[in-house]
Amino acid sequence: MSHPSTPELLILHAVRLIGFADSDAIAARAGTSTADVARVLDEADGRGWVQHLAFADLEGWSLTDAGRTENECQLASERQLADPENTIIAVYRDFLPLNTRLVRAVTEWQITPTGDDPFAPNDHSDPAWDGRVLDELTALGTELAPLVHRLTDVLTRFDGYADRYHSALRTAADGEPGWIDRTDVDSCHRVWFQLHEDLVSTLGIDRGTEF
Numbered sequence: 326m327s328h329p330s331t332p333e334l335l336i337l338h339a340v341r342l343i344g345f346a347d348s349d350a351i352a353a354r355a356g357t358s359t360a361d362v363a364r365v366l367d368e369a370d371g372r373g374w375v376q377h378l379a380f381a382d383l384e385g386w387s388l389t390d391a392g393r394t395e396n397e398c399q400l401a402s403e404r405q406l407a408d409p410e411n412t413i414i415a416v417y418r419d420f421l422p423l424n425t426r427l428v429r430a431v432t433e434w435q436i437t438p439t440g441d442d443p444f445a446p447n448d449h450s451d452p453a454w455d456g457r458v459l460d461e462l463t464a465l466g467t468e469l470a471p472l473v474h475r476l477t478d479v480l481t482r483f484d485g486y487a488d489r490y491h492s493a494l495r496t497a498a499d500g501e502p503g504w505i506d507r508t509d510v511d512s513c514h515r516v517w518f519q520l521h522e523d524l525v526s527t528l529g530i531d532r533g534t535e536f
Contacts, residue, residue, distance in 0.1 A: 328407035330482045335397045336365040342519045347385045430461045489516045
């Protein structure tokens with residue numbers, strides 16, 4: 326039976342996954358109410374786990390080092406309870422080769438080398454080039470779905486990644502290329518990055534030492 330995470334874990338973890346966000350975005354990512362977000366962030370702020378920052382017309386929450394440590398402790402405790410068969414590490418190993426392909430595909434979406442410039446930006450004027458990349462991204466989405474299903478069978482908080490990825494891919498294919506790689510929308514790359522971060526943080530793995 327899939328294990329449901331507590332609101333306290335979901336909210337603190339959402340801040341980690343997004344990086345910097347306002348309360349509404351945190352509630353949407355965590356799948357909790359704004360009232361729960363306000364309560365948990367107030368408590369976390371008092372414990373020194375989060376900080377509220379403002380830059381010009383932007384404001385939001387981010388984790389402190391202490392908050393990151395607390396989140397990792399919460400994740401480790403939850404995993405020990407919910408995943409005695411070590412399904413998540415097995416899925417992570419299956420995810421890594423897909424991640425290599427995703428990074429390559431996004432790079433090819435951003436760059437189209439020419440004879441004069443091997444790093445020429447892709448202006449999306451070559452339908453054959455873009456079509457080939459979209460085919461690869463579609464294939465990756467198809468291979469991602471069963472991995473997310475396996476994760477969701479262990480922890481309910483992994484639900485939704487595949488749907489979000491496919492939604493972004495459809496939007497890109499309908500003529501909005503930024504939905505492949507933009508960081509300010511729920512693009513394919515952003516969804517994938519968050520899933521990758523979700524996996525490594527759940528497993529206590531440092532990205533710099535990934536195997």
